[in-house]
Amino acid sequence: MRNGTSFGAPTRLENELAELIVSNNPFIEKIRFVSSGTEAVMSAIRLARGFTGRNKILKFEGCYHGHSDSLLVKAGSGLVTFGNTSSAGVPESFVNETIVVSLNNKKAVEEAFAQFNNQIACIIIEPIPANNGLLLQDKEYLQFLRDICAKNGTLLIFDEVISGFRVGFTGAAGHYNIKPDIITYGKIIGGGFPVGCYASSKEIMSNISPEGGVYQAGTLSGNPVAMSAGIAQLTECLKPNFYTELERKTNKLVAGLSEIKKNNFKLFSIGSIFWIAFTDKTKIQSAEEIDGESMKYFRDLYHPLLEKGVYLGPSGYEVGFMSEAHTEEDIDRTVAAFGELMK
Numbered sequence: 255m256r257n258g259t260s261f262g263a264p265t266r267l268e269n270e271l272a273e274l275i276v277s278n279n280p281f282i283e284k285i286r287f288v289s290s291g292t293e294a295v296m297s298a299i300r301l302a303r304g305f306t307g308r309n310k311i312l313k314f315e316g317c318y319h320g321h322s323d324s325l326l327v328k329a330g331s332g333l334v335t336f337g338n339t340s341s342a343g344v345p346e347s348f349v350n351e352t353i354v355v356s357l358n359n360k361k362a363v364e365e366a367f368a369q370f371n372n373q374i375a376c377i378i379i380e381p382i383p384a385n386n387g388l389l390l391q392d393k394e395y396l397q398f399l400r401d402i403c404a405k406n407g408t409l410l411i412f413d414e415v416i417s418g419f420r421v422g423f424t425g426a427a428g429h430y431n432i433k434p435d436i437i438t439y440g441k442i443i444g445g446g447f448p449v450g451c452y453a454s455s456k457e458i459m460s461n462i463s464p465e466g467g468v469y470q471a472g473t474l475s476g477n478p479v480a481m482s483a484g485i486a487q488l489t490e491c492l493k494p495n496f497y498t499e500l501e502r503k504t505n506k507l508v509a510g511l512s513e514i515k516k517n518n519f520k521l522f523s524i525g526s527i528f529w530i531a532f533t534d535k536t537k538i539q540s541a542e543e544i545d546g547e548s549m550k551y552f553r554d555l556y557h558p559l560l561e562k563g564v565y566l567g568p569s570g571y572e573v574g575f576m577s578e579a580h581t582e583e584d585i586d587r588t589v590a591a592f593g594e595l596m597k
């Protein structure tokens with residue numbers, strides 16, 4: 255901060271952070287920094303539209319991609335629907351460019367391509383959907399999306415604002431070994447300061463201004479404080495065993511909670527992400543499979559847990575994240591608090 259907090263011009267720190275990411279990630283070659291996850295996704299979609307010359311985008315019910323207009327859209331009632339706006343202030347005309355389908359549903363995606371032949375610029379997905387419960391997809395489904403995009407000249411965008419640098423340094427793309435066309439990252443690469451980025455191959459990124467015709471800029475983008483914090487954060491993430499430790503601690507928490515007698519919940523987890531679902535299903539892979547009624551159990555537990563010093567995300571639809579800072583005692587205390595309340 256002593257070196258300056260904002261210049262409205264590039265600084266060397268952007269190159270340093272970009273180099274740190276790109277040299278450790280085989281899925282991307284170039285990065286553009288912005289100031290939030292919302293901006294990252296909004297810009298990635300503009301890039302996909304500019305690159306393909308198409309307007310429509312396809313997203314999934316239950317995935318959150320920030321608050322830009324064309325993404326504040328929820329599914330209608332059909333298999334393939336133009337969504338309904340999920341926020342006041344979003345024009346119908348924006349919504350009409352967004353197709354919304356269910357997660358884990360091949361038929362809906364195939365039908366969308368049949369119906370909107372040569373019109374879909376991109377499919378955007380959280381490859382590890384973690385904004386509406388943890389709706390883990392099969393690798394085979396993600397591969398299906400990869401293949402159908404390639405076949406139709408549509409770009410595949412992985413929104414890794416949550417999963418990037420969390421399930422491993424190379425995020426979900428690395429975890430599943432599937433190469434999307436564009437990846438978005440956020441939060442983590444700023445070490446707690448406002449940041450986001452979108453990244454892709456040299457070829458696709460060359461479409462962004464000033465090299466290409468897709469405009470995107472921002473006074474605060476690549477902010478030097480966020481870049482410094484990001485370099486510090488990602489340097490920690492690259493240390494040996496960083497991710498195996500996170501996963502070990504997560505597994506310990508998950509095992510501890512699962513063993514509680516008479517529990518009425520299941521834990522779903524991947525890497526350091528976990529979700530407590532009040533269900534007896536062994537898999538939940540789409541938003542419709544979540545029983546809204548079951549959230550009453552979460553509400554029963556939330557405040558008593560808070561009184562015992564355990565602070566969960568404030569909704570049963572929120573996932574939890576294990577942090578490097580969490581200790582073994584934190585985990586034991588959490589399991590004990592759950593155990594006492596479940597009695």
Ligand SMILES: Cc1ncc(COP(=O)(O)O)c(C=O)c1O
Nearest residue numbers: 290291292318319320413415416
């Ligand atoms: C997957 C995903 N994409 C995009 C966003 C938007 O990021 P931001 O809140 O930084 O604008 C979020 C925020 O939680 C997110 O989880």
